[in-house]
Amino acid sequence: MKRLDGVNTLLMTPYTESNEIDVQGIFRQIDRILEARATSVVVQGKIGEYDTYTMDERRDTAKAVVEYINGAAPVGVGIINATFDDGLAVGRIAAESGADYVMSRPPIDGDSHDYFLRLADIVPVMLYDQGLRGEFSIRDDILPITQQTENIIALKISGIPDKNYEAKQFLDIPVLCGWDLMSLLAYQMGSDGVISGSATLVPEHEVRLYDLVREQRWDEARDLYYGKLVPILNYCTFDPHAYSVCKYILKYMGVIENSDVRPPNPDAGEARAAEVYEVLKRVGVLEPEGASLGR
Template structure:
């Protein structure tokens, strides 16, 4: 699964009536491709997947595939806490032309590690698509341990993991225990550089909606061996990363996109748009823009 260094977990643009706005979606996709996104993840947490019904999810995947036209991979979020439902969504994504699927750890029913292996292995057996596992204990209430990821990596089409546990120790253990073809991505923007420093492959990002080029420059500096420059860029970007997660995702990033003139509309309830929190975000953003980060 060639996701590149930066996969963007794309927001879902909504019209004023709350429906998906496909015209805005096209503009957003073109913006992301132009600003450093190597692969596109749709219908994930950042895309407000809990509020999307099955028809909407299929429509977004279909539309993204049509607009992207194989320029970059399109990965569909098809994981749920229901194994049979996840299989159904995965098969739909395959039929619609997605290049891969992202499967989150089952949430709410809290399976143990043996249950996770059974869940993911069964879905993998029902599709030919490559699979990106997604571990996010803060939302799913369960942590998929390194040993479990290592075991699952032996299944031929489970090819990567988005690790949002926040534990570099766990990420390093996964890197150590999997073959060279298995990719480990950070699910936290702020851990992009630290993870790459211990052998990781990049990030499935939210901040790349607004600082994708800057993040690519940081990564390229690191890959070129200019550790001092990469570390400096990381420190400059860090307040932006933190601000992007200063309220429930994707509230801040949608605010930032709208502020930059890339309209994505608001969020669906039970989330609510920024209130006075926007003042703090604006201060961070204005401070960031004073830095001339991009390399010549």
């Protein structure tokens, strides 16, 4: 598998009117991502409503995504705030489905160091630096794990981007920004790319930003980031409404048919949904009369 430098995307999970996972809606997201030349995709991450999946849905969706992509890009499977045993079970599902890696937070119980070593024996791992029990230290937590296995293939930093300095000093794996609003600053601090939900919403913008950064064209990168991305991120990155807002955006763009979320995630509400529509028009993602506000 190629290194995960660049733009790695977190897929949303659309549902049908009967509350089944809309796999075709996932495939349409993937089409846009591949067209934009993003690095990889992750299914059932946090923004993909990981907590609402059944184990059967995890298996079926991971397998469907792997088969659809058919080697065109690496496929990751999320493991978010799982128990020690459930996390390893999802790792086995990912491996059996043919996924290239998992993106895993630390488990909510048990020894995290042991967990990641066991998980890495099953499938390559993008290690997530934050969990319900706190934030991992680069030197004390992450470095010792990477010294015991070669199957930690990337690090997702979702805390302050300043951790990039220490991560780049000690680790020889891609260090990725997992906080969408901090991506430009993270790049300036040495980040090798992003793992991002906004990259699924506007993949061409995120890939362009990465390319501008690599070319050291910082003023153009700032114009794109502050002019196009930040207004969208202002609405789509804050819990508990982030899941719903992201789906409204995809619906307005014609990528998915239904903006519903599963409980306990709340609907964005009329005012927030209407305002994000206005934002999309103003940053040029939608034509002035290019979409309906209906759900």
